[in-house]
Structure formats: C-alpha cells, structure tokens
Amino acid sequence: MTDHDALIDGLSGHLRPVTRPLPAGVRAWLWLVLALPAGWLATWLLPRHLTDWSRPGAVWAVLGLALSLAAAAGAMRAAMASSIAGRGVPQGALLAVAGLGWLGANVMGTLSLAQPWGEPGSGWYCYTFVVLAGAPMIALAIAAIRRTRAVRPERSLAYAGLAIAFGALSLLSFCHPVTEHAVDLMMHVAGGLTVVGLTVLLGRRWVALA
Amino acid sequence: MPQTGSTLAPDAPDHWPALMARAQAGDGEAYNRVLRQMVPAIRAMARRRLRDEALVEDIVQDVLLTVHRVRHTYDPARPIMPWLSALTAARSVDATRRRGRHMAREVYEEEHMLAWADAGATERMEGFAARHEVERMLGALPARQREVVELVRLREMSLADTAAATRLSVPAIKALLHRALARLRQNGGEGHD
Numbered sequence: 001m002t003d004h005d006a007l008i009d010g011l012s013g014h015l016r017p018v019t020r021p022l023p024a025g026v027r028a029w030l031w032l033v034l035a036l037p038a039g040w041l042a043t044w045l046l047p048r049h050l051t052d053w054s055r056p057g058a059v060w061a062v063l064g065l066a067l068s069l070a071a072a073a074g075a076m077r078a079a080m081a082s083s084i085a086g087r088g089v090p091q092g093a094l095l096a097v098a099g100l101g102w103l104g105a106n107v108m109g110t111l112s113l114a115q116p117w118g119e120p121g122s123g124w125y126c127y128t129f130v131v132l133a134g135a136p137m138i139a140l141a142i143a144a145i146r147r148t149r150a151v152r153p154e155r156s157l158a159y160a161g162l163a164i165a166f167g168a169l170s171l172l173s174f175c176h177p178v179t180e181h182a183v184d185l186m187m188h189v190a191g192g193l194t195v196v197g198l199t200v201l202l203g204r205r206w207v208a209l210a
Numbered sequence: 211m212p213q214t215g216s217t218l219a220p221d222a223p224d225h226w227p228a229l230m231a232r233a234q235a236g237d238g239e240a241y242n243r244v245l246r247q248m249v250p251a252i253r254a255m256a257r258r259r260l261r262d263e264a265l266v267e268d269i270v271q272d273v274l275l276t277v278h279r280v281r282h283t284y285d286p287a288r289p290i291m292p293w294l295s296a297l298t299a300a301r302s303v304d305a306t307r308r309r310g311r312h313m314a315r316e317v318y319e320e321e322h323m324l325a326w327a328d329a330g331a332t333e334r335m336e337g338f339a340a341r342h343e344v345e346r347m348l349g350a351l352p353a354r355q356r357e358v359v360e361l362v363r364l365r366e367m368s369l370a371d372t373a374a375a376t377r378l379s380v381p382a383i384k385a386l387l388h389r390a391l392a393r394l395r396q397n398g399g400e401g402h403d
Contacts, residue, residue, distance in 0.1 A: 006388070007271060008245040010381030011278045017236035018282035084283045085300070086292030148283045151300045209276060209300065210353065 021148050024080035024090065031076050032069075032167065035140045039133035039171050046129055048175040060109035061178035064102050068170040071098035075163035079141070082159060083150035083207070089159070102166070106188070109179040118181020126172060126184060130191030131198075133168035138195070142203040153208045154200055161196030168195060222247055223291060231286035241281075245274060251291075252298050259302040264393065265309065268352045271389060272301045275354055275378075305352065347394055355390035358383055 021027065051061070074095040081087045089095075110116045141160040150156040169188060180188070226244050233241035249270060256269040276297050284293050348356050354376075361372045362383070373380045 004249055004267075004270060004274065004385075005246070007274055007382055007385035008242055008249075010379045010383075010385055011274065012233075012238040012242035012245065013379055013381060015233065015236055015238040015241050018234050020234065020282055020285065084293075085280065085296035086288075086294075149280055151296055209280065 021080075021084075024077050024084075024087075027080045027144060028073055028076035028163075031080075031140060031144050031163075032073055035137040035164070035167055036171065038136035038140060039168055042136050043129055043133050043171065043175075045132060046125070051174055051176060051178060053178065055178045057109050057112045057179040060105045060112070061173055064105040064109070065170055065173045067098050067102040067105060068166045068173070071095060071102055072163045072166035072170060074098055075159050075166060076141070079145060079156050079159035079163060080148075082152070083145050083148050083156040085151045099162070099166070102169070106180065106185050110182050110185055113179055113181065116182055118183040120183060122181065123184040123187025126176065126180075127187045127191040127194075129172050129175075130165065130168040130188065131194055133171050134164045134191075134195040134198070137164040137167055138199050138202060141199060142206050145203065145207045149209045150207045151209055153204050157200040157203045157207065158196060160203070161199030162192075164199055165192030165195045168192070223251065226290045227284075227286040227288075230281070230284050230290060234281060234284070234286075245277065248277070248294060249274070251294065255295055255298040256302055259299070260306065264396065265305055268355070268389070268393070269298070269301050269305050271386070272305070272352050272354065273298050275382075276301060308352070309350070347397055350397055351390050351393060355386050355393070358386045359390045359394070362387055 022030070053061070074091060078089045078092065078095060082089050138161075141164055142157075145153075145156055145160060169192060172188070226247065229240045229244035229247075233244060252270050252273045253266060256266045256273075260266055260269070273294075277294070280297070284290065348359060351359065357376060358372060361367045361375060362369065367375070369380050369383050373383050376383070378386075
C-alpha cells in the first residue's frame with residue numbers, strides 16, 4: 001500500500017506537538033463559569049424583576065434551581081465526553097434523574113397554586129428569556145466542542161443544548177415568581193427545546209469531524 | 211527518517227498508546243510507526259462494514275487523515291482500540307452515505323427524454339453532460355480527495371498553496387492527489403467499458 005505509506009510519511013514529516021484537552025468534567029465546569037454570566041448579561045435586554053424567595057413554594061424553586069444547575073453540568077460533561085471518539089456518556093442515569101427531578105420540583109410548585117393552569121398565552125416572557133440567555137451559551141458550547149470536534153455531532157450538540165437549556169432555566173429562576181402555572185411551565189420547556197434545536201442546527205457544521 | 215513498514219511488527223497494539231503519547235509530544239518517528247501499524251487494523255475494521263476493496267482503501271486513507279486531525283483527543287491512559295474503532299466506524303458510515311447519495315442522484319428516464327426531444331439541444335446537452343460527468347466523478351471521491359483535486363486541477367492552485375489552504379503537508383497533498391487520480395481513472399475506465 002505504497003500510497004498509504006506516502007501519506008503517512010507526509011503526515012509525520014513535520015509533526016508538531018499537540019495539547020490534549022482537559023478532562024470532560026473540568027471543561028464542563030469551565031463552560032458553566034463562562035456561560036452563566038454571559039447568559040445573564042444577554043438578558044439585560046429584557047425587563048427583570050428579581051425573585052422574592054420569601055414567598056410560599058420557594059422550597060420547590062430552590063430545589064428546581066439546584067437540580068437545573070446539576071443537570072446543566074452533567075449534560076455539558078456528557079457533551080464534552082461524547083464528542084471524543086470511543087467515549088461513552090458518563091453518568092447518564094444521574095443526568096436523567098436531575099432532569100426529571102427538575103420537572104418534578106416545578107410540577108410540585110405548580111400544584112401548590114390555587115389555580116394551577118394559568119392564563120392561555122402567558123409565558124412568552126419566560127420563553128424569550130430562555131432563548132435570549134441561551135444565545136451566548138450556544139456560541140460558547142460550540143466553541144468548546146469544536147476544540148475536539150465530534151464523531152457524532154448531533155448527539156454531542158443535543159447534550160450541549162440540554163445543558164444550555166438547563167443553564168438558562170436556572171438563570172430564569174432568579175427573576176421569576178417562585179411558582180409557575182402549568183402554561184408558564186410548558187413555555188419554559190418549549191424554550192428549552194428551542195435552545196436544544198438551535199444548538200444542533202447551528203453547531204453541526206462547526207463541530208463535525210470534516 | 212521514517213522507518214519502512216517491512217521492519218515493523220505489524221500487530222503491536224499494546225505499544226500504540228505509548229507511541230501515540232510520543233506522537234502527541236511531536237515525535238514524528240513514533241507517529242510514523244504507529245500509523246503504519248494501525249493500517250491493517252483499520253483495513254480489517256473497514257472490511258467488516260464494506261465489501262468494496264477500493265472503498266475500503268479510501269476509508270483507510272480517510273481514517274489516517276482523521277487520526278491526524280484529532281490526534282490530540284486520544285488519552286494515552288485509555289485503550290486505543292475504542293478510539294480508533296469509533297473513528298473508523300464514523301468514516302465508514304460517511305463513505306457509505308456518500309456512495310448512497312451519489313447512486314441515488316443518478317436518474318435516467320429515456321421515455322421522458324424522447325417525448326420532449328429538442329433538436330437544438332445536442333450542443334447544450336453535451337456541455338451539460340461533460341459538467342455532469344465531472345461532478346459525478348468528483349462526487350464519488352472521499353471529501354479530502356475531492357477537495358484536493360478541485361484545488362489543484364480545477365482551480366490550478368500550486369501544491370504549496372493547496373497544502374496551506376488544507377493545513378496538510380505537501381507530501382500528504384501529493385498522496386491524496388495520486389490516490390484521487392487513480393480512483394478517477396478507475397471510475398472513468400469502468401464507465402466507458
């Protein structure tokens with residue numbers, strides 16, 4: 001296979017040292033440290049009213065916030081790990097528990113309201129907030145995954161999108177009533193799904209292993 | 211000076227992580243050795259997915275280029291075969307999809323052509339056919355080979371400029387071009403039998 005030999009000689013002829021990426025967990029934490037403030041800054045474009053944590057039902061909001069941050073960190077770690085060839089998704093079960101726990105905490109908060117359904121058509125502010133906060137996080141996530149490229153870009157970007165959605169939802173809980181109506185909660189979920197879709201759509205070209 | 215394949219143990223995957231670690235530090239000789247030793251393993255993995263020998267060799271070359279591109283992502287503390295196997299699988303799937311798309315695009319409907327025949331269309335059709343033929347043949351090449359042929363032969367860029375544009379070395383460009391032209395000749399020959 002002479003032509004393979006020629007290619008190998010070419011590739012190894014002027015080899016430069018390379019730097020290995022940091023462990024997936026460290027990269028995920030670094031992303032969180034950069035992405036959350038960036039997302040918060042992006043929402044300056046919207047009017048914000050800080051959460052009154054003394055209201056009834058705040059315990060569910062605090063639990064939801066903690067779980068959304070855990071899910072964001074776990075999902076980004078999965079995104080970073082799965083982008084590297086031959087690596088599985090670490091602690092996928094814990095990630096699922098955190099995500100479902102977040103949903104459960106929010107549903108419990110909703111059920112504690114006297115009128116849990118809320119007004120149809122409400123929740124657009126929350127939707128806009130999640131998408132707006134997610135915008136800079138998407139750019140940072142794509143840049144982070146591009147460092148290693150991804151063997152299966154859709155899968156890695158979907159995990160990254162999930163991390164961004166949970167990150168944006170954790171920011172939203174700082175300027176939102178401690179409990180939300182069902183319609184409002186559905187708009188939160190819709191905002192998260194939009195962010196996941198945008199991340200996959202915008203990032204595929206940039207992180208695919210060309 | 212790189213060693214030749216004949217002086218190396220052909221199946222020494224236990225040594226590959228150490229060689230890759232040296233390659234990541236910039237040791238070209240270690241890199242040359244490990245890539246040569248990987249070729250039979252990559253070929254065997256590709257053959258498990260595809261029967262087309264020419265395509266298998268293209269995949270081997272594509273995997274070597276991919277290994278080069280993402281060599282920093284390999285962690286020498288981990289086994290190397292899952293990493294290499296995942297890269298080979300990804301490249302095999304890409305090649306299969308590319309071939310499938312290429313074959314799906316080839317449509318020939320004789321009845322419609324006769325029913326809507328245009329007496330003055332011969333010249334235009336010949337021009338179109340020539341362009342289509344070039345596109346068809348280039349479309350059958352792996353992405354890297356196609357890119358190199360387009361840059362060197364169609365845009366008439368120099369090897370050095372092509373190397374700079376693609377971030378590969380000049381010998382790598384030559385090897386890609388050689389393989390691409392060989393494959394084009396093979397496809398062209400098949401098409402005119």
